[in-house]
Amino acid sequence: MxxxxxxxxxxxxxxxxxxxxxxxxxxxxxxxxxxxxxxxxxxxxxxxxxxxxxxxxxxxxxxxxxxxxxxxxxxxxxxxxxxxxxxxxxxxxxxxxxxxxxxxxxxxxxxxxxxxxxxxxxxxxxxxxxxxxxVRVPVEPTAMVVGGGIAGIQAALDIAAGGKKVVLVESGPSIGGHMARLSETFPTLDCSQCILTPRMVEAASHPNIRLMTYAEVAAVEGFVGNFEVTVRRKARFVDPDKCTGCGDCWNRCPQKRIPSEFDAGLGARRAIYVPFPQAVPNKPVIDAERCTMLKQGKCGLCAKVCPRGAVDFKDRDRLEKVKVGAVVLATGFELWDHASYGEYGGGRLADVIDGFAFERLASASGPTGGAIKRPSDGAEPKTVVFIQCCGSRDEKKGLPYCSKICCMYTAKHAMLYRHKVHDGEATVFYMDIRATGKGYEEFVRRAIDNDGARYVRGRVSRVYRRQDGRLVVKGADTLAGRPVTVLADMVVLADAVRPRRGSERLAQLFGVGYDQHGFYSEAHPKLRPVETAAAGVFLAGACQAPKDIPDAVAQASAAAAKTLGLFSQPQLEREPVIARVNRNLCSHCRSCVHTCPYGAVKDFEVKDRAGSVLKVVAEVNEGLCQGCGTCVAVCRSHCIDLDGFTDEQIHAQIAALEAA
Amino acid sequence: MSQGPDADLADAVRDAAGVRVERCYQCGKCTAGCPMARHMDLAPNQIMRLAQTGDPGDREALLRSLAIWCCAGCLTCTQRCPRELDPAAVIDALRELSRREGKVSPRGRRILAFHEAFLASVEHTGRMSEVPLVGLYKLWSGDIFQDLAVAPAMLARGKLPLIPHVIKGRTEIRRIFEACRAKEKA
Known part of the structure; x- marks a missing residue:
């Protein structure tokens, strides 16, 4: 009773x-x-x-x-x-x-x-x-971190410091991410490379961290504690074990005019290249799209000059399976392409650039050696207009959210510009200034009070090129209640932050949710900010929402703590919502074997005492079963039931509803 | 359309123009792109702001402003508004209210006279006809001598036909006008 x-x-x-x-x-x-x-x-x-x-x-x-x-x-x-x-x-x-x-x-x-x-x-x-x-399942105490930017590096270092193994997967040839491209960082103006590159080296040399650069996640199987991730190791065409990073190859490569992604197209790279001199690992890859040897079978100069014979044009993508117990996704962001902002030139005006291009202009290691020169003719711009909220907070462009970091980096840009061009004028068009971090408000005030940045509250309606080549910026000063026209030599757009291309596909592989913009969904916006709906998969950095470096690092450390917490238990307890097969009724039609999305149903041979097979039936692996119920639905002999959600229970509920 | 003078302006604008002015977040892009903003006593973003407040003084200032009559209807503001509002339609709605309540700004009256002369020409000839348009405008605005110097040359080149062209469907055009007047009274 x-x-x-x-x-x-x-x-x-x-x-x-x-x-x-x-x-x-x-x-x-x-x-x-x-x-x-x-x-x-x-x-x-x-x-x-x-x-x-x-x-x-x-x-x-x-x-x-x-x-x-x-x-x-x-x-x-x-x-x-x-x-x-x-x-x-x-x-x-x-x-x-x-x-x-x-x-x-x-x-x-x-x-x-x-x-x-x-x-x-x-x-x-x-x-x-x-x-x-x-159900108790064992835990593989190795973590995978996907993304080698500052968030991924921080998560990997923290997990490694906790004594657990980490596989750090990065899609580019080097770790370092966007932070390696920055000039100086707000609100302290310390040099980005100076604080980042030691961490990159530490990650590469840490005994608990295995770097897999130029690699991508291709497939995911398993579940929390027991993931099996297939990683596609893209063909580098250079054997990293033989290569010493001497640079003979990339200095001789005749393909000299390939726009460098790292330098936002302002500098050039070769077909065999390292993205930047401080790259980790400092081993080149060959861009198969640009290499004439790989495309037409002509050249091969890099292979000839390599003193170690490291260049291998026959290299192909390889798949490698890695067993891990937890995953940290740190795939980061990219800037929205202002090509669809027709009123700001639609990407056709050479001197209308994005924030990363300005970072490279201002960076000591950039294509201009840190001198502010405009892209069209290399002249030093005497008037620069910075436009905030380019794409952000613009429902018409489908981006209603605030990109969070632009107020601060624009203040930094205006400041750096004024430090480098003393007689230059910096005008910033803004809608609101959101400077809510420690020392942030003071930083923006410094740009205005000490460095003479002219802040105008209003959005810009249009940017176009006059006959004499100057850029006309038509903005508004809403506080004065009038339109404002500024003639500029260069315009810097604070393009919106959006998730990296391909982030949705990765989320689908891991069973992680994402919002309409592609940002990964946390399990709870307040109380579980680094977990996802997929057990054992955690989030770090701007893949979840626009974040600056301090926020990304803090979340990465939080994800590392969650990972270490998971690894502190030798076994995991899982919900016992598991499908059970009644062997007496199973007719071995194998419908369940084919339809199980987790590959949890396998054949089982029922044997007598002498060991001869009496019959073959379906059996569910408790470790793999996720309790979805698909097998229950397809079973023709009604011999599969789900613990906790039995047919009897569901029929009783329906009957109660009908009776009411 | 029976909005009395005490009704909330934002509601009146929503009913007349289908625009929810409270959605405006004051970015100023309308003002930035407006070719007439320099001549306005209230910038387009200020027009949107004053329509949000619900303050009777702001309502009065809007309806008596010159700005609402300056709008050339180029729709740049509407085209570029990031919140997909329609400031030009808001201004149109304000003009109707201003006219109905007899609050047209003294300098705006000439612009209103032009609009009315244009509509009268369309109502009676079915199209925009130069001589009735200019004649009525001069009569109603009281500015007889404006641009008079160009008239002989235009006459000589046949640009000012003294007998206006008319279209076939004038009856239908007139019925549209009557329907609008009936709707306004209701």
């Missing part, structure tokens, strides 16, 4: 405002098997949980239904309370009367009636619950 307790939560006003919780509790008291039914303001609070525990002990309850929020929110909370009171946690179920009821309905009477029905269904299910034991 079931002895069930029903606990109805008001969730403060969240449920209580729309649902008459006392009436729901009173109705539930009359359901079959229910011996105790109460309502309370905050069931998840300590007194609320104590009520449940006390009732389980005093009334010897055999099952509990909590009518409250989504099980995603608090199922774990209530189940652990039940376990503390000695009840098997899987005998506690939640009826979602918040997201599925009070939040989506306005009519109090109808919402209350619906809440009663939701509780009735869950009572019917709970009456048929069986005690379950969590």
């Amino acid at each position: 079931s002895r069930l307790g029903v606990f109805v939560c008001h969730c403060g006003e969240n449920i209580g405002r729309t649902v008459d919780c006392a009436a729901v509790a009173a109705a539930a008291a009359r359901f079959p098997g229910v011996v105790h039914s109460v309502d309370y303001k905050y069931m998840c609070s300590d007194p609320g949980q104590s009520m449940i525990k006390k009732a389980i002990a005093d009334l010897k309850l055999t099952g509990v239904v909590v009518a409250a929020c989504s099980p995603r929110m608090h199922e774990r909370t209530f189940r652990s309370a039940a376990a503390q009171a000695g009840l098997n946690p899987y005998l506690l179920e939640m009826a979602n009367v918040r997201e599925h009821c009070s939040w989506v309905h306005a009519d109090r009477a109808a919402a209350t009636a619906k809440a009663v029905e939701l509780v009735r269904l869950m009572v019917e299910k709970t009456r048929r619950d069986r005690a379950l034991r969590p």
Whole structure:
């Protein structure tokens, strides 16, 4: 006989405002098997949980239904309370009367009636619950970090410092990411390379870190604690074990005019190249699209001059499988292409550049050696206009969000420009200044008060080139209430931050959610900011949302802490929602083997004592099964059932709904 | 369309122009691109702001402003608004209110006279006809001598036909005008 307790939560006003919780509790008291039914303001609070525990002990309850929020929110909370009171946690179920009821309905009477029905269904299910034991699976204590920018490097270093192995996968030839391209960093103006490159070297030389550069994730199998990731190691055409990075090859390569991605197209690289002199590893790759040897079979100069015979034109992409227990995604960002901003020249005006191009102009290691020269003719611009929110906060361009970092880097750009060109004029068009970090507001004030940047509050309507070559910037000063026209020698657009191309595909491989812009979704915006909906996959840096360096580093360390926490347990407990096959009924049609998305169903040979095979049936691997129920649905002989969601339970719920 | 003078201006603009002015976040891109902003006593972004406040004084200032009559209707503001609002339609709605409540700015009256002369020409001939347009404008604005010096040359080249051209569908055009007047009264 079931002895069930029903606990109805008001969730403060969240449920209580729309649902008459006392009436729901009173109705539930009359359901079959229910011996105790109460309502309370905050069931998840300590007194609320104590009520449940006390009732389980005093009334010897055999099952509990909590009518409250989504099980995603608090199922774990209530189940652990039940376990503390000695009840098997899987005998506690939640009826979602918040997201599925009070939040989506306005009519109090109808919402209350619906809440009663939701509780009735869950009572019917709970009456048929069986005690379950969590599945234990071993953990592979190696982490994979995807993305070798500052966030990925930080996460890798922190995990390695915790004594665990890390595989750092980077798609480019070198680690370092965007930070390696920056000149100086706000709000302290320390040189970006000076603080980054030692970390790059540390990551490369750390005994616990294995670098896989020029590599991409191709496929993912497995689950938390036991991922098997297939990495595509792109053909470098240079054997990194033989190469010493002497540079003879790239100095002799005749392809001299390839725009350098690292220098935002302002500098040139060769077909065999390292992206920048401080690259880690400092070993070149050959750009197969640009190499005449690979395209037409002519040249081969690099192979001839290499003293170590490291160049191998026959190199091909290779796939390598890596077993890891946790993954940190740190794939970062890229700038939105202002080519679709027709009113700012649509990318056709040479002297209208983006923030990265300005960083390279201002960088001591950049194509101009740190001198501010405009791209069209190399002249020093005497008037520079900086335009913030280029794409950001522009619903018409489909980017309603704030890119967060532009206010600060634009202030830095204006400052650096004034430091380098003393008689130059820097005008910044802004909508709002969002300087909310430590020392940030002071930094922006410094740009205005000490360095003479002219800040004008208003958006720019149009930028065009006059006959004499000067750029006309038509903006507004909304505080003065009038249009403003500035003649400029160069314009720097603070293009919006967006996730890296291909980030959606990677999210799909790992089962991680993403928003409409492609930013990865955290498991909870406040309380689980580095976890994802996929267990064992964590987030670091701008792949989740626009972030500056301090934020990206902080989140990377948080992701590392989560990874180390996961690795601190020798075994993981997993939800025992597992499919079971009734071997007596299985006809071995193999429909389940073919349809299981996780490859968890395999053939099993039933043998007699002598060892001869009696018959072959399907069997579910508990470690791989995710409890999705696909096999249950396709099974023709109805011989598969799902623990915790049996056919009997679901049919009873449907029957209860029909009877009502 | 029975908005009295006490009704909220933002609601009146929403009903007349289909624009929710409260969505404007004051970036100023409308002002930045406006070719007439220099001649306005209120910049386009200020027009949007004053339409948001709900303050009776702001409403009065808007309806009595010259700015709403300066708009040339080029729609650059509407084209570039990042919030996909339509400032030009807002200005149109304000003009209608201003005229109905008799608050047209003294300098705006000449511009209104031009609009009215244009509409009268369309109503009666079915098209824009130079002589009725110019004649009525001069009559209603009181500015008889403006641009008079070019008239002989234009006459000589046949640019000012003394008998206006008319179109076939004048009856239908007139019915449109009548329908609009009926709607305005309702």
